[in-house]
Amino acid sequence: MGYTHYYTINGWDEAEWQSAWPILTNEVPMIVEAADVLVTGPLDDDSRITPLVADPVRGIWLNGVAEDEHEPFRLSQTVQKEWCKTARKPYDIAVACVLLRAYLLAPGIVQLHSDEDWDRDWKEARHLYIDLWPGESCWCPWDEHDAPQEAILKSTEQNIVIKAPRPSAATYIQAIQAQASTYVDKQGPFSLPISISQCGPTTLHLDETYMKPIRQWLARCEGEASHSNCLPLTIHWPASAGVQFRVIDIHRRCIAVAPENCRYIALSYVWGAVDQPKLTMDVSNELAKEGGLAAIWPKIPQTVRDAIAFCDGLGERYLWVDALCIMQDSPRDMRLSILRMRQIYAAAKCTLGAISANTASAGLSASFRADACTCLTADALYRVIDLSPWSRRAWCYQEKVLSHRMIFFTSRGLYMQCQSGVYSGAGAPLPRENKYPELNRYNTVGGMLSANIGDTNGLQSYLSAVEHYSSRTTTKRTDKMNAFQGILQMYEGVMDGTASTFYVGLPAFAFDLAICWRAEQHNPEFRNPAFPSWSWLGWGQAVRFHPAMALEKAHTNQMFASLNVSKQFDIMKQNGPGFREIAKLRNPANHINDFNGFGFPASTGQIRCPPSLSLDASIAKLSIASEPKGSNNHNNCYAFYPLPSSGTSPPLGYIWLHEQWRAQQEALCIIDFMPLLGNPDAERPGKWTIKMLMCLDPVNGNEQRGYLKYERLQVMDCELCEEAWLNMGGVTAEFLDLV
Known part of the structure; x- marks a missing residue:
């Protein structure tokens, strides 16, 4: 039946399943979120995405969305024996993990097997399960020899094997609810008799003369109607066992679970090769105690200490810092927190950017004073930011473009930016020299927020x-x-x-x-x-x-491995509404009906191990010149020709390749090329002009198991009519795997 999972509940009313079922339905949203796939519940009349169904009464119902849709996964008291064919579409990882969780919660009740290989095809689902339930046993449900005699887990502290008692459903759900509603400051504000100066030195001079303009900017930005787009979002942190939204409580000098509607500052900085304290399971209890940060304060890198001191001087109680607020040795906490980064920065009152610090030990800034601002325009500031160590760190991009407000600490002074403007540390607006190109707006503070898109x-x-x-x-x-x-x-x-x-x-x-x-x-x-x-x-x-x-x-998405089934069938037949719709935009290759014809790459519909693309594609062998026509650093510009080449025929175009790669090839270098992009020929109805070619690098064992396997080498522009391509030997290759 293809890629199908088969499952049966043998005894719905049995105590083992009645204990497992509420736990499973409570965990399904976490599994789907951690799988990082888009799913829907039952579609309404308008085919709009609806929330997945996961509760003890209605059961579980989910499916993929749009091109990822296939058969729905259903499990309930009325659907106890079923199969689900996912066709290896992205939502399969969620389905497989839910089924695996159901089986391992009640192995005596749940019967589960699959068409596919446990070691190869279930790899992603197994890794997801291990991340969400580290230490728990995980074995193949349909392999009796793989199952242990009893569920065990390994103690991470004592390195011994102990029995893993399973909590009752009531106890489990009560624990999650308690975690979601328990906050450290329910007894009201409390300040420790430990000052920042007593904990250790910082590099900042928190003079009221310099702090006042920053507070005034924040107050104006929060209170004026013209700054309505600057208001942070409300964070929605789904309750998941072991995954908490934590902050540094500056008043209590500890790591705390964020209170409801918490107003907090976030820090964006470069870690660098600095050995800094991190929140881990073995120290979390100590760091959560009042004054818990005092013991590790000398080891906390200067940038983080400065950020704590700055927030304290600003009058802000809570600060979010990734190293101390995400459980670094919890795969579940790490996985879900990474997926929730959009919320963390978009909900922050403001983000502090350590722009000029190349490591976490450098401190926020050597030029904090407002009168040290030497960037007189917003454009001058942007140039400083673009050339900074902070702009080379990948993580810092989303931290910038998903924040509503930022305070920049640079070697040329302190600056502030919100959705309404850019300001010096003294609060003076910075003018623009000229407008950035429109696309560059997505590289500025808040540029990737939904309201700005x-x-x-x-x-x-x-x-x-x-x-x-x-x-x-x-x-x-x-x-x-x-x-x-x-x-x-x-x-x-x-x-x-x-x-x-x-x-x-x-x-x-x-x-x-x-x-x-x-x-x-x-x-x-x-x-x-x-x-x-x-x-x-x-x-x-x-x-x-x-x-x-x-x-x-x-x-179009012809090349995507999850083409809609009816559309895929239409393409294979070269007929039907699905084919006629897509053929207007992109002529699909088809090895069955048009082996000698022309077409752009299209999914074969074959199920292969993700993330390869299994394609029908028109392939031609072309030769690449041995001598370059130009050079740029270590890249050379080489002409490419049709075969056979006399050496005097004009080139079809030019491709940039690394000189060392070309030197490792034969003098007569023959490479497979594939048309990637083109347009309908306006002067010749039904014909196409090729605009871009992809150069394909064969993978070792290229022709094993009856299909060709390639990696992408390079792309280049061209201007070729489809007849010229066919005359050069272009034929449709069957089962080309692009990896």
Whole structure:
């Protein structure tokens, strides 16, 4: 039946299941959120996205959205025996994890098996489960030899194996409710007899002369009607066991669970190679005690100490700092907090930016005094920010563009920015020298907030955000996606009025356009193997899009692996409404009905291990010249020719490649190319002009198992009619895997 999961509840009224069922339904929203997939409940008459269903009475009901939709997953007292065919679409990870959780909560009641391989196909669901329930046993439900004799967990403190008692449903849910409603300041404000100066030195001179203009700016920004767009959002922190929204309580000098409607300041800074204290499970209880920060104060890096002192001088009680407010050794806390970064910064009263500090030990600023401001225009300040260490850190991009207000600490003074203007530390407005280009508005404070994007600029804002973010660096390669999650979450599954998910960082509804990104240069050493080569996430360098792409209004997603089933069937038949609709915008390749014809890459509909793209694509072999026509740093510009090449025929175009990569190839370098982008020929109805080619690099074992496997090497512009392409030997390749 394809990629299908089969499940049965053998004894709904049994005590084991009656204990497990309320726990499971309570945990389903957390599983879906942690899976980072967009799902819907039963669609209404307008086919709008509705909340997923997860409660003990109505049961569980969820499905993917738009192109990710397939069969709904259902489990309730009236649906105890069922199967769910997900076709390996993104929502499968949530379905598989829910089923795995159901089985491991009640292994004597739940019967579960799947068409697919536990080690390979269930890998993502298993990793998600382990992140959410670290230490719990996890085994294959349909492999009796894999199951342990009893559920066990490993004690992280004593490194011994102990039995894992399962709490009752009532106890479990009461614990979550208590966690969500228990706040450290219910007894009212309380200040410790421990001052900042007693804890240790800071680099700031918190003179009232310098603090007063900042307080006045904040008060004006909060109170005046003209600053209505500057007001922070209200944070909504779903109750999940072990995942709390914590802040530094400056009055009590400890780490605390944020009170309801908490007004807090956030810090954005560069960690650097600094060994700083972090919130971990073994120290969390001590740091939560009144005065708990005093013991680690000397080890807290200078930037964080300065931020605490600054908030204290400003009269603010709460500060959010990632290292001390996220449980760093809790995979569940880390995963969910990363996905909630959009909320954290958008709900902050203000964000402090340590702009000129290249490590956390540098302090907020050496030039805090308001009269030290030497940037006389907003543009001068932007140039200082753009050239700063802070603007090279990937995480800091979303922290800037999702904040409503920021205070910048720079080597050229202190500055403030909200949605209404930019100000010096003395509160004087800074004029603009000239207007930034429109796309650059998505690289400023609050630029990626929903209010600044609107209903029609979704794709435009996304393309710009990728361009600004991609040049920044992360210490861990896998964080390339994590540090951009706040941006992706901001769209809430809708872009330009169309329901759309993201697939490895690319919007599904405009996938065929978004995959046409290009790097400024070809640098194989910047390849990030944590992500596929076809995604910009797979490369550690700046990428850009053609400006005209942001103006496109008609979009396709032929290459996306989750094409709608009926549309996919129409494409394979080269007929039907689905084919006629998409063929107007992008002629799809098809190896069954038109092997010798021309077409742009289209999904085969075959289920492969994500995140590869299984495609039908028109492929031609072209030769790349051995001598360059020009050079730029270590990149050379090479001509490429059709085969056979006499050496005197004019080139088809030019491609930039790294000189070392070209030197490693044969003198007669023959490479596969694939048409990626094109337009209908206005003068010849039914014909197409190719505008962009992708150069494909074969992966070792390229022709194993009957399909071709490639990585993206480079793209280049061209101007070729489809007849010329076919004359050069272009044929449709079956089962081309782009990885």
